[in-house]
Amino acid sequence: MQELVHQLGINWKLLLSQGANFLILLIVLTLLVYRPLAKVMEERRKKIEFGLVGAEEAERRLKEIDQLKEEKMTEADKNALKLISEAEKKGQKRFDEIIKVAEEKADGTLAEAARIAEHKKQEELDRLFEKANALIKEAIVKMVELDPKYIDDKLISRAAEVIKEKA
Amino acid sequence: MPEISLKAEEIFHIGSFPVTNALLLSFVSLLILVILSFLIKNRLKMVPGKLQSVFELLLEQILKLMDSVLGDRKLSEKYLPIVATIFLFIMTSNWLGLLPLGSIGLNTTHQGLPSVIPLFRSPASDLNFTVALAVISLISINLLGILAIGFKKHFSKFFNFHKPFPVISFVGVLEFLSEFVKIVSFSFRLFGNVFAGEVLLVIVGFLVPYVVPLPFMFLEVFVGFIQAFIFSMLTLVFVAMATAKDGGH
Numbered sequence: 307m308q309e310l311v312h313q314l315g316i317n318w319k320l321l322l323s324q325g326a327n328f329l330i331l332l333i334v335l336t337l338l339v340y341r342p343l344a345k346v347m348e349e350r351r352k353k354i355e356f357g358l359v360g361a362e363e364a365e366r367r368l369k370e371i372d373q374l375k376e377e378k379m380t381e382a383d384k385n386a387l388k389l390i391s392e393a394e395k396k397g398q399k400r401f402d403e404i405i406k407v408a409e410e411k412a413d414g415t416l417a418e419a420a421r422i423a424e425h426k427k428q429e430e431l432d433r434l435f436e437k438a439n440a441l442i443k444e445a446i447v448k449m450v451e452l453d454p455k456y457i458d459d460k461l462i463s464r465a466a467e468v469i470k471e472k473a
Numbered sequence: 474m475p476e477i478s479l480k481a482e483e484i485f486h487i488g489s490f491p492v493t494n495a496l497l498l499s500f501v502s503l504l505i506l507v508i509l510s511f512l513i514k515n516r517l518k519m520v521p522g523k524l525q526s527v528f529e530l531l532l533e534q535i536l537k538l539m540d541s542v543l544g545d546r547k548l549s550e551k552y553l554p555i556v557a558t559i560f561l562f563i564m565t566s567n568w569l570g571l572l573p574l575g576s577i578g579l580n581t582t583h584q585g586l587p588s589v590i591p592l593f594r595s596p597a598s599d600l601n602f603t604v605a606l607a608v609i610s611l612i613s614i615n616l617l618g619i620l621a622i623g624f625k626k627h628f629s630k631f632f633n634f635h636k637p638f639p640v641i642s643f644v645g646v647l648e649f650l651s652e653f654v655k656i657v658s659f660s661f662r663l664f665g666n667v668f669a670g671e672v673l674l675v676i677v678g679f680l681v682p683y684v685v686p687l688p689f690m691f692l693e694v695f696v697g698f699i700q701a702f703i704f705s706m707l708t709l710v711f712v713a714m715a716t717a718k719d720g721g722h
Contacts, residue, residue, distance in 0.1 A: 314600050315480025323496055324596070324605035327503045331562055336554045338510035342517050343525070343532055344550060350519060 431470075439466045477672055481599035482590045484579065494591055495599030502565045502596065532557065538706075542713050552712050555613050559606065560705035563597060567667060567697030570595020571674075571690060597667035597700070600660060607659035610708045611652060618715030627715065655711070659704065666700050 442465055481495035509524070516522055521529055535557050539549035570593070579590045596602040618627045631649040633641045670693040677686045 316600050319490055320496055320601040321605050324499055324602045325609055327499050328562060328606060328609055331503050331506055332554060332558045334507050334510050335558050338514040340554050342514055343529060346517055
């Protein structure tokens with residue numbers, strides 16, 4: 307047995323040395339590689355998990371916001387249409403009022419103009435009557451100058467009345 | 474043709490302690506892995522660099538593989554150090570043993586003829602390395618088994634006096650013997666494969682020095698990986714069996 311061990315080159319000192327090499331490596335790798343790497347990988351995994359959960363939450367909230375936006379937009383459209391309709395109605399009402407006021411003003415202006423025209427006409431007629439009266443009087447005076455016994459004030463007044471009625 | 478020796482050659486002595494070429498390369502492997510560990514530890518970031526990414530990828534793959542055997546990520550993380558260290562140490566040693574550093578050596582005479590003792594030799598082609606790893610693996614398996622299910626329950630599979638008494642006890646004795654057989658099985662499998670690869674490369678390199686050894690080199694790269702994988706996976710499976718609450722049946 308000892309011969310076999312010798313032939314195979316097994317030496318307890320070398321055996322222990324190789325074992326020690328392995329144990330040193332085991333300790334070094336455990337302390338410097340496995341544990342720190344496992345810690346970093348776990349932290350990274352947690353961060354990724356947190357990020358993914360956050361992203362899902364953000365996506366869900368974005369969808370909610372989009373839905374809310376759609377609802378608000380629809381509501382805003384409805385409100386806008388309602389406002390436009392109300393504005394049109396108000397505008398129409400105001401237009402009608404303005405037209406009515408304008409017509410009333412126009413009627414008033416026309417009435418005033420008619421009144422003024424009537425007044426002017428009356429003034430002209432009065433002036434014409436006076437002139438006619440004066441002309442008749444002058445004509446009669448001239449006739450009377452030719453023959454004074456024909457002067458008849460009563461007749462003159464009656465003639466002036468007739469002219470006034472005809473005017 | 475270079476001399477093919479079953480034993481690792483002694484390079485020098487430190488006092489009465491012999492330093493072989495296999496031990497030297499094993500130490501170089503250790504040194505490289507320790508330096509890499511320090512580099513990783515010092516440059517550890519949340520956003521990994523290249524080296525950290527490689528190690529993270531490697532550990533993640535090993536953990537996935539362990540999950541498929543143990544069925545629990547927590548258990549995988551618990552037993553990761555022993556399994557991953559076995560894998561990394563054997564693979565690094567095997568691959569470093571393939572580097573053409575065997576041609577660098579010390580001139581000596583053997584049976585009156587000039588000979589060259591290579592400065593580096595693949596550690597797994599020395600039984601001291603493989604037996605040491607096999608013993609550590611077996612001790613770890615039993616220790617982890619005791620820690621997981623308790624001393625009494627763990628050893629009850631070896632020393633069982635329940636009925637039917639002779640059959641169960643005999644099976645227990647066989648189980649106990651198989652623990653020692655595992656050392657032989659673990660160590661000689663790795664030694665045999667790596668040593669055979671070294672011999673193959675030496676012979677092919679001697680017969681046809683150029684180009685022809687290249688495919689064999691690639692084969693040995695693959696063998697180096699596979700043997701490391703087998704050793705660590707067997708350790709994992711035995712750990713899983715030893716730590717299972719129902720006795721791993």
